[in-house]
């Protein structure tokens with residue numbers, strides 16, 4: 549992987565690190581951010597995650613999700629995190645324009661910026677641009693990144709669940725962008741104890757539950773507003 553030795557050198561001593569991802573973060577945005585968060589914490593860095601806007605409820609169970617600073621709700625904390633960062637990781641987006649005001653704040657900073665992303669046409673704003681448009685997800689790239697830094701033994705079940713979540717959602721449950729390498733990674737995650745059935749249930753069935761509640765609410769409204777057969781005469 550390009551520039552990996554320079555990045556390894558940068559990460560060799562504890563740093564103030566900021567991880568950020570795109571607006572309306574999805575499973576891959578949050579999964580890759582939390583995967584990197586757990587990894588960098590293990591290396592002894594002080595890590596904060598800033599997302600421009602809220603993540604969906606079905607990702608709230610992920611360990612560390614509660615620590616994510618949402619710019620829309622906690623602007624001052626987010627601003628402080630950007631100002632104090634020595635290294636900023638930009639995950640799952642290819643241009644600072646995609647993260648609105650957070651992008652403006654980062655653009656002004658002259659700290660080290662590292663982009664890890666799988667979208668086409670990455671902008672040239674970072675010192676290190678790790679772009680792999682053949683990757684299924686940025687989460688898959690986080691696995692590659694940790695492996696390239698010779699730290700694969702640091703990938704545990706918790707970190708693996710974050711990466712698995714991103715892979716699962718960005719591939720639409722392994723329907724798109726799969727490869728032999730992706731399945732090799734997934735098999736390694738399962739060997740660490742990642743429970744694929746449990747995660748599929750947490751991610752997809754909680755969405756269904758929400759939709760069911762909405763449907764129930766709508767049916768309730770219909771029952772109370774439509775005339776009873778007797779009223780119709």
Ligand SMILES: [Mn+2]
Pocket residue numbers: 576577640666684685686718
């Ligand atoms: Mn993605």
